[in-house]
Amino acid sequence: MSRCAIARSLGAFALALAPSFAQEPAVATATDDRSLARVSAFLKDGQTLQRALRPLVRDARRAVLEVRESEARTVAFATLVDAEGHVLTKASVLPAEISLRAYDGTEHRVQLVGVDEEHDLALLRIEARALAPLTLHLEEEFAPGQILVSVCGRTHPLGVGVTSVNPRRIPAESGFLGVSFEDSDGGVRVTQVVPESAAARHGLRVDDVLRAIDDAEVASGTEFQRTISRKAPGTRIKLRLQRATETLDLAVVLGARETGQPESLEGERSVRRAGFPRALQHDTVLAPWQCGGPVLDSSGRCIAINIARAGRTSTLAIPASDAQRVLQKLLAPPRPTDEPKAGASERRER
Numbered sequence: 001m002s003r004c005a006i007a008r009s010l011g012a013f014a015l016a017l018a019p020s021f022a023q024e025p026a027v028a029t030a031t032d033d034r035s036l037a038r039v040s041a042f043l044k045d046g047q048t049l050q051r052a053l054r055p056l057v058r059d060a061r062r063a064v065l066e067v068r069e070s071e072a073r074t075v076a077f078a079t080l081v082d083a084e085g086h087v088l089t090k091a092s093v094l095p096a097e098i099s100l101r102a103y104d105g106t107e108h109r110v111q112l113v114g115v116d117e118e119h120d121l122a123l124l125r126i127e128a129r130a131l132a133p134l135t136l137h138l139e140e141e142f143a144p145g146q147i148l149v150s151v152c153g154r155t156h157p158l159g160v161g162v163t164s165v166n167p168r169r170i171p172a173e174s175g176f177l178g179v180s181f182e183d184s185d186g187g188v189r190v191t192q193v194v195p196e197s198a199a200a201r202h203g204l205r206v207d208d209v210l211r212a213i214d215d216a217e218v219a220s221g222t223e224f225q226r227t228i229s230r231k232a233p234g235t236r237i238k239l240r241l242q243r244a245t246e247t248l249d250l251a252v253v254l255g256a257r258e259t260g261q262p263e264s265l266e267g268e269r270s271v272r273r274a275g276f277p278r279a280l281q282h283d284t285v286l287a288p289w290q291c292g293g294p295v296l297d298s299s300g301r302c303i304a305i306n307i308a309r310a311g312r313t314s315t316l317a318i319p320a321s322d323a324q325r326v327l328q329k330l331l332a333p334p335r336p337t338d339e340p341k342a343g344a345s346e347r348r349e350r
């Protein structure tokens with residue numbers, strides 16, 4: 001089936017759904033979420049739509065890779081964006097040792113080119129002679145109710161949904177360590193560790209004395225709290241602590257403060273799910289580890305990169321135009337440093 005035929009099939013669905021999305025709400029309401037969820041469920045269950053999408057997905061899947069850690073567990077998807085082997089993925093979930101696996105099962109050695117923390121995007125590079133990149137589509141034609149297709153490395157869609165809210169700024173959340181504390185000589189003493197928090201997962205204990213964050217000394221509980229709150233969920237920090245007579249350095253990935261909703265209602269969410277300059281909101285149901293892959297429109301154009309599972313009926317994606325700017329920034333040669341003052345080199349040589 002040609003892409004024109006695919007577009008016509010999807011267009012018929014879109015016309016049938018159009019009255020529900022005649023106007024874009026300033027803020028998505030609970031009613032909007034419920035109707036979008038019903039629409040998305042219908043789309044994903046429709047065998048006709050699934051068949052129509054397969055030719056589109058078959059082409060795009062060659063540009064999607066799995067980001068795997070040393071234990072062979074997939075932590076994200078990644079999108080090949082040019083013929084030089086440059087790949088974009090979700091930065092905050094990258095393991096220390098990265099491996100990429102392509103749609104055909106081949107493993108690829110990885111070079112980390114750079115990270116843009118603001119968008120939570122990492123740029124990797126691989127040797128990709130047998131793979132086919134996706135071109136980022138830079139013209140923005142977003143509209144609520146627009147059908148979107150998320151792609152993985154398989155022959156069927158990872159998920160199908162609709163645009164909920166056009167690209168907008170997503171306010172930042174504060175990082176959450178998960179401890180209660182009190183001032184102590186030379187730091188803060190842990191008085192309680194919240195179960196299943198970042199502190200609990202990384203082995204912090206009651207009576208540990210936290211002395212430094214990222215090599216900056218902690219003078220008081222107020223300063224400690226302020227430092228943590230300035231960091232986003234998913235940020236990796238180094239904690240120096242005193243445990244009895246032993247000094248330890250721990251690498252800790254900050255979590256996010258939970259909403260209080262039962263997980264069965266809220267669903268599993270990405271740790272870093274806010275603080276984006278601009279993100280497209282859609283209702284495709286993805287697991288947090290399924291972010292980093294491309295989002296296609298009904299013509300098969302890559303219009304965004306999935307970046308976070310934000311809620312029960314909410315997935316966020318970085319628009320392709322923003323992803324392109326990140327790509328250009330990370331590929332730009334480093335700016336030359338200021339020339340040393342006259343005589344400085346002579347003084348160093350003496």
